[in-house]
Amino acid sequence: MSFSITEPSNRQKWIAGVLVIAYALITLMPLAWIIATGFKTPADAIAYPPKVIFEPSVEGYVNLFTSRSRVTPEDLAALPPPETFYDEIVRQYDMVITGPSKYGERFLNSIIIGFGSTFLSVFLGTIAAYAFSRFKVPLKDDLLFFILSTRMMPPIAVAIPIFLMYRQLGLSDTHLGMILLYTAVNLSLSVWLLKGFIDEIPIEYEEAALIDGYTRFQAFYKVVLPQAATGIASTAIFCLIFAWNEYAFAVLLTSGTAQTAPPFIPTIIGAGGKDWPAVAAGATLFLVPIMVFTILLRKHLLRGITFGAVRK
Amino acid sequence: MAQIIIKNLRKEFGAFTAVQSSSFTVEDGEFFMLLGPSGCGKTTTLRMIAGLELPTSGEIYIDGAEVSQKPASQRDIAFVFQMFALYPHMNVRKNISYPLVSQGMPRAQVRAKVSEVAEILGITALLDKPVSGLSGGDRQRVALGRAIVRDPSCFLMDEPLGALDAEFREHMALELRALHDRMGATTVYVTHDQLEAMQMGDKIVVMNHGIVEQFGKPQDIYDWPATTFVAKFIGSPAMNLLEFNDVAGNGATSVRLNDAAIDVPEILSGTNGKLTFGVRPEHVHLDDAAPYRGRIIASEYLGTTQIITFDTPLGAVKARIKADVAVRIGEVTGLRFDSRSISLFAPNGHALLSKANQKVLSHG
Ligand SMILES: Nc1ncnc2c1ncn2[C@@H]1O[C@H](COP(=O)(O)OP(=O)(O)O)[C@@H](O)[C@H]1O
Ligand SMILES: [Mg+2]
Numbered sequence: 001m002s003f004s005i006t007e008p009s010n011r012q013k014w015i016a017g018v019l020v021i022a023y024a025l026i027t028l029m030p031l032a033w034i035i036a037t038g039f040k041t042p043a044d045a046i047a048y049p050p051k052v053i054f055e056p057s058v059e060g061y062v063n064l065f066t067s068r069s070r071v072t073p074e075d076l077a078a079l080p081p082p083e084t085f086y087d088e089i090v091r092q093y094d095m096v097i098t099g100p101s102k103y104g105e106r107f108l109n110s111i112i113i114g115f116g117s118t119f120l121s122v123f124l125g126t127i128a129a130y131a132f133s134r135f136k137v138p139l140k141d142d143l144l145f146f147i148l149s150t151r152m153m154p155p156i157a158v159a160i161p162i163f164l165m166y167r168q169l170g171l172s173d174t175h176l177g178m179i180l181l182y183t184a185v186n187l188s189l190s191v192w193l194l195k196g197f198i199d200e201i202p203i204e205y206e207e208a209a210l211i212d213g214y215t216r217f218q219a220f221y222k223v224v225l226p227q228a229a230t231g232i233a234s235t236a237i238f239c240l241i242f243a244w245n246e247y248a249f250a251v252l253l254t255s256g257t258a259q260t261a262p263p264f265i266p267t268i269i270g271a272g273g274k275d276w277p278a279v280a281a282g283a284t285l286f287l288v289p290i291m292v293f294t295i296l297l298r299k300h301l302l303r304g305i306t307f308g309a310v311r312k
Numbered sequence: 313m314a315q316i317i318i319k320n321l322r323k324e325f326g327a328f329t330a331v332q333s334s335s336f337t338v339e340d341g342e343f344f345m346l347l348g349p350s351g352c353g354k355t356t357t358l359r360m361i362a363g364l365e366l367p368t369s370g371e372i373y374i375d376g377a378e379v380s381q382k383p384a385s386q387r388d389i390a391f392v393f394q395m396f397a398l399y400p401h402m403n404v405r406k407n408i409s410y411p412l413v414s415q416g417m418p419r420a421q422v423r424a425k426v427s428e429v430a431e432i433l434g435i436t437a438l439l440d441k442p443v444s445g446l447s448g449g450d451r452q453r454v455a456l457g458r459a460i461v462r463d464p465s466c467f468l469m470d471e472p473l474g475a476l477d478a479e480f481r482e483h484m485a486l487e488l489r490a491l492h493d494r495m496g497a498t499t500v501y502v503t504h505d506q507l508e509a510m511q512m513g514d515k516i517v518v519m520n521h522g523i524v525e526q527f528g529k530p531q532d533i534y535d536w537p538a539t540t541f542v543a544k545f546i547g548s549p550a551m552n553l554l555e556f557n558d559v560a561g562n563g564a565t566s567v568r569l570n571d572a573a574i575d576v577p578e579i580l581s582g583t584n585g586k587l588t589f590g591v592r593p594e595h596v597h598l599d600d601a602a603p604y605r606g607r608i609i610a611s612e613y614l615g616t617t618q619i620i621t622f623d624t625p626l627g628a629v630k631a632r633i634k635a636d637v638a639v640r641i642g643e644v645t646g647l648r649f650d651s652r653s654i655s656l657f658a659p660n661g662h663a664l665l666s667k668a669n670q671k672v673l674s675h676g
Contacts, residue, residue: 204397207364210384211391212458213414226401 031287037280045276060277062086064103064268064285068095103282106264110244111289112175113260117182118239122232124183125190126198130220132191133198134206144195147188155185156248163252173258181253182243189242190235197231198224233300237293244290261286314375314465314498315340316361321370321380323356323522330356332522333370338466338500338515343492345513345530346502349545353522354502355394355470361500362468363387375465390459392469396451398443398458404430405439408457415462429461432491448476452484456491466498473508485512506546510534518542528672534592535653536669540661543590549619551590551655554626559584560656560664567656570625572603575651577668587664588657589626593619595650596631598639602646608639622647 008016037045039056068090079096082088090097132140162181163172171177201224209219225232251263265282269275294301316338323331331353338344346354359365361372363384372380379387390411398407405426412422430436433453438446443454452472459467472488473481489512492499503509509516510530517527518541526538537543543551558567562582566573569589598620606622606629613635620639622629629647656664665673 202395202397204393204395205399207384208391208393208397208399208458209410210364211362211389212411213385213462215385218414223399 034280035284038277038284040277040280042274042277045280046274057089057277058086059089060275060279060281062089063275063278064281065101066090066097067099067101068093069098070095101268102264103261103268106259106261107285109175109254109258110260110262110286113178113182113258114240114244114289116175116179117186117243118236120179120183121186121190121239122194122236125187125194125235126225126228126232128187128191129194129198130224132195134203144192147191150184151188159249159252162249166253173254173256175258178250178254178258178260181249182239182246186239186242190239193235193238194228194231197228197235201227230300233297237297237301240290240293315373316344316466316498316500317371317373318357318361319371319373321357321360321372322368323353323360323365324368330522331360331367334517334519334522334524336517336524336527338498340498341496342498342514343489343512344498344500345509345516346500346519347506347509347513347516347545348504348519348525350504352519354504354519357519358391358468358470358500358502362389362391364391388465390462390464390467392455392459392467392472394471394474396455396475398451398454400444403440403442404435404446404454404457407443407454408439408461411458411462425461426457429457432460432494433457449480449484452476456488460491460495460497464497466500469499469501471502471504473503481508488512507548510546518545520545532672536663536672537590537655538663538673540588540590540657543655543657547592549593549630549632551592552596552629553657554589554624554629555586556589556626557585558587560587569604572605574604574649574654576654576656577652577666579656579664579666580670581665583658583664585659587659588661590655590657591629591649592653593630593632595653596629596633597648597650598631598633598637598645599648600646602648604647604649605644606647607644608641611639611641 038060040054041057041059044051044054076091076094082091166172166177205223206219209223247262250260265279268278268282318334318336321331321334334357346357348354360367363382367380371378408426408429409422412425430439433456435453438450473484476484513530516530516533518525520541526533526542534546540553543553556569560567560579560582564579566575606624608620609623610621612619616635617632618635620631620633652668658664663669663673
């Protein structure tokens with residue numbers, strides 16, 4: 001495909017640049033606020049007028065990762081001197097650390113469930129998309145429509161049946177259950193996106209490989225997959241973003257073993273409802289994996305989200 | 313090296329028949345052209361030979377073995393695709409070595425073989441370049457390299473020059489033919505360009521609407537077309553075809569074109585009705601004494617020759633004559649036809665067998 005676009009003038013580039021930067025600043029503001037709040041003291045976090053300049057503190061992070069209990073000043077005084085900086089911080093509030101918090105576990109659950117379901121969605125999606133793209137499948141169009149139609153209502157609309165079903169099957173609050181659920185939701189998107197990408201790969205490449213003496217599977221694996229890398233990467237990001245951020249099902253179906261970070265983070269705020277810095281710290285850290293993943297795959301993403309419209 | 317025999321090959325796509333019932337033989341070492349207009353089933357035929365498409369019915373023998381239902385990977389053939397189909401994620405060297413890697417050839421041997429092929433094709437300097445930046449001609453050479461590197465029993469090429477610029481095409485055609493002469497491998501080459509087919513081929517099969525119209529040496533096909541389709545498709549300008557009503561009996565040696573008696577080669581399979589008289593432009597001469605007459609309506613100067621167009625009672629006739637003969641538009645003159653070179657076609661479009669063409673047409 002080729003189309004000609006006149007090179008923008010310097011002035012146009014300037015205006016575009018300023019607009020993009022302004023937009024970026026506006027959208028980054030809440031993010032910056034969350035990150036900043038993570039480093040405030042609880043008092044600073046709720047100060048009015050809001051504090052833009054403040055003395056940074058790691059209290060939020062300490063509270064995020066620890067469980068604490070209140071002790072009487074006498075007991076506190078009776079304790080040996082604090083061994084670590086976080087002991088010291090906690091004792092300012094008449095508290096002692098009783099152990100690690102659940103945040104680490106919940107975070108790990110998010111990683112297992114998010115990446116697990118992303119892998120499954122992309123794996124199954126690639127295979128299905130390849131079959132739809134290359135083979136004569138009876139009722140192909142109807143099947144594709146059926147797959148798409150599973151996305152036509154919000155997934156949460158089927159929450160109650162799934163809740164009951166999961167309880168019967170013993171899948172409630174299990175990693176497997178959540179992985180299967182997110183895979184089921186993501187699969188239709190994944191099949192459709194990937195079919196688009198695979199359709200664009202000329203079939204001659206595989207035929208050339210077949211003639212060069214490779215089996216159909218080898219041709220798929222060595223010729224189609226590398227060329228579908230862009231599509232696979234961008235599909236993976238879409239799937240991961242959904243699974244990572246999903247809140248409603250996670251609240252409904254998980255409470256302990258398999259609880260992911262999104263339903264857990266709000267509970268950090270604590271009984272007094274004051275610990276905003278810990279919540280902000282939890283949210284900040286929660287952003288990191290998906291940011292890393294996106295940055296790693298950004299080269300593919302840019303071409304991927306234009307759905308093959310930009311070709312070399 | 314191999315002989316390829318195609319017998320009653322047929323391919324249907326649903327209700328549509330792309331190839332009706334093709335039969336022809338490609339001899340060992342031949343440069344064989346599959347010629348026909350776009351959509352006539354050339355690619356389909358080639359893909360069936362390659363094993364990329366399974367025939368609905370019929371047989372394909374490569375080197376004596378019936379392979380029509382075997383997968384491509386078991387046929388030991390190389391295929392050069394129209395758009396080359398170089399693996400875009402590999403560099404030139406990887407592309408060329410890919411077929412060898414599949415055979416599990418040791419690395420050092422692969423390297424040596426690839427260098428040798430690159431040397432033959434003059435692309436040694438490109439070996440470590442990505443394929444995306446290559447020019448059309450270089451892509452073509454890499455595609456050829458990938459084909460020849462494993463010494464297949466035959467090469468199948470689908471319009472391999474179709475994606476190149478006109479000027480480069482000619483050069484590549486010569487290169488290809490020279491390469492073939494050097495390697496001597498059986499080659500089946502698809503083209504819709506009759507000139508290319510005539511220039512390069514040892515033999516040509518002419519197809520139309522999924523039917524093999526004629527199969528033979530370029531010269532034979534040119535001189536003695538089996539059907540009016542071939543007569544029109546081959547040659548530029550094409551053979552003059554004049555329709556007339558007459559009886560052409562067995563043993564007749566002349567026909568009447570609009571009352572003018574014209575000598576023709578002795579007819580062996582007579583017929584009657586709406587016949588077609590065919591003569592190549594170079595066999596039409598200006599001769600005021602000739603009984604069949606026409607008026608000059610156009611002339612095209614082509615350097616050493618010129619093409620004169622006549623308006624005659626049975627339709628336009630073109631003659632190819634020396635460029636230095638002076639002609640005047642509007643002039644009426646007689647047209648003499650080389651009687652030994654004339655073809656006659658029956659109402660169904662098939663050539664009547666004559667003493668002159670029987671050798672060419674009777675084999676099939
Ligand atoms: N896979 C297919 N399904 C349906 N029709 C096809 C398929 N491949 C080719 N055809 C049809 O068969 C006819 C011959 O095609 P092809 O062999 O590609 O012609 P050529 O190479 O001579 O231009 C065309 O009309 C084409 O549309
Ligand atoms: Mg074709």
